Amino acid sequence: MIPVLTIDGPSGAGKGTIARLMAERLGWHLLDSGALYRLTALAGIDRSLSLDDAQAMAACARALDVDFKIINHAVVIELDGTDVTSRVRSEEAGMGASKVAALPSVRDALFERQRAFQQAPGLVADGRDMGTTIFPEATVKIFLTASAEARAERRAKQLLELGENVSLPRLLEDIKARDERDSARSASPLKPADDAITLDSTALSIEEVLAIVAKAVADTNR
Ligand SMILES: Nc1ncnc2c1ncn2[C@@H]1O[C@H](COP(=O)(O)OP(=O)(O)OP(=O)(O)O)[C@@H](O)[C@H]1O
Ligand SMILES: Nc1ccn([C@@H]2O[C@H](COP(=O)(O)O)[C@@H](O)[C@H]2O)c(=O)n1
Numbered sequence: 001m002i003p004v005l006t007i008d009g010p011s012g013a014g015k016g017t018i019a020r021l022m023a024e025r026l027g028w029h030l031l032d033s034g035a036l037y038r039l040t041a042l043a044g045i046d047r048s049l050s051l052d053d054a055q056a057m058a059a060c061a062r063a064l065d066v067d068f069k070i071i072n073h074a075v076v077i078e079l080d081g082t083d084v085t086s087r088v089r090s091e092e093a094g095m096g097a098s099k100v101a102a103l104p105s106v107r108d109a110l111f112e113r114q115r116a117f118q119q120a121p122g123l124v125a126d127g128r129d130m131g132t133t134i135f136p137e138a139t140v141k142i143f144l145t146a147s148a149e150a151r152a153e154r155r156a157k158q159l160l161e162l163g164e165n166v167s168l169p170r171l172l173e174d175i176k177a178r179d180e181r182d183s184a185r186s187a188s189p190l191k192p193a194d195d196a197i198t199l200d201s202t203a204l205s206i207e208e209v210l211a212i213v214a215k216a217v218a219d220t221n222r
Contacts, residue, residue: 001137003028003122005217006130009144010190011094011178012151014201014209018144019126021210026124026217031117033127033134034097036110038088039066039079041096046080051099058105064113091174098178101128104187128182131193140216143192144209146202148175 005022007015016032023030040061041051049056067078077085087093100106107129114134117123125134131141146154152172159166182190192198197216201209 002118002120004118004130004135004138005122005124005213006135006138006141006193006196007124007126007144007213008128008130008132008142008190008192008196010146010148010151010182011175012155013144013146014154014206015126015144017206018142018209018213019124021206022213022217023124025210025214026122028122028124029117029119031114031123031125031127031130033110033114033125033130035068035077035088036061036064036066036113037097037101037106038093039064039077039084040106040110041100042079042084042087042093044100045092045096051096052103054103054105057100057103058109061100061106061109094178095174098181102181102185102187107133107187128190129188131196132191133188136193139220140213141193141196142213142216143196143198145198145200148172148179150202151175 007019009015019030019032040057043060043064044051044057047060049060051057065080069076069078075085076083077088111134117125118135127134131138131143149172152168152175155171155175156166156168179190199209199212
């Protein structure tokens with residue numbers, strides 16, 4: 001079976017960072033499932049659709065015309081032929097994603113697209129339901145978390161580095177709202193798989209988290 005490492009957890013816990021570093025280290029493929037929900041929201045916004053319209057948003061998700069390109073060692077994301085790399089990371093896309101992700105029809109529409117990422121020699125998949133719903137058979141499952149305050153501070157630092165204006169209280173509010181919506185929804189809510197390793201990164205550096213995850217993967221190969 002093609003091995004899969006899943007990294008789930010709340011927004012800003014460091015999933016994307018650790019998933020990318022682990023994929024590089026292992027030479028495995030990478031699935032950023034949040035990007036698919038963000039792109040679905042952006043496609044809906046661009047078509048002036050209501051993000052609550054389950055049927056229209058599912059059709060949008062199914063027909064998503066996306067391309068992930070590597071240009072000069074960086075990922076470039078195109079939606080309908082347009083570069084949306086920066087837009088995908090915006091708070092508008094994140095909050096929109098969290099709305100459309102609560103629709104079971106949208107989750108169903110993206111199911112097979114995500115499963116198709118499981119290619120040799122292996123896959124690192126980052127999201128909310130990678131270990132519970134999309135890859136329940138995964139070799140190693142990590143549930144990466146951190147306090148809401150630490151996550152808001154990390155996000156603020158990230159946005160400041162991008163030259164964006166930030167309000168820490170506003171970021172903290174958004175993170176808590178997103179946590180609440182992601183955890184309370186009935187379709188694939190944010191929660192650790194029964195067989196996941198839960199890792200609280202509040203007081204850990206990226207290198208320390210990476211070492212723990214790498215050891216968990218190495219331990220399964222013994
Ligand atoms: N252990 C850590 N200590 C300090 N900063 C961290 C740590 N892990 C990640 N970061 C930083 O926090 C920010 C958010 O990390 P990242 O984007 O990987 O989170 P995420 O869980 O994928 O978030 P989202 O689900 O919203 O995409 C980044 O700037 C990253 O460098
Ligand atoms: N497997 C997933 C991944 C993401 N979501 C939703 O998308 C939002 C954006 O995700 P990021 O990881 O890019 O921040 C997130 O808040 C979730 O609502 C999901 O439901 N399932």
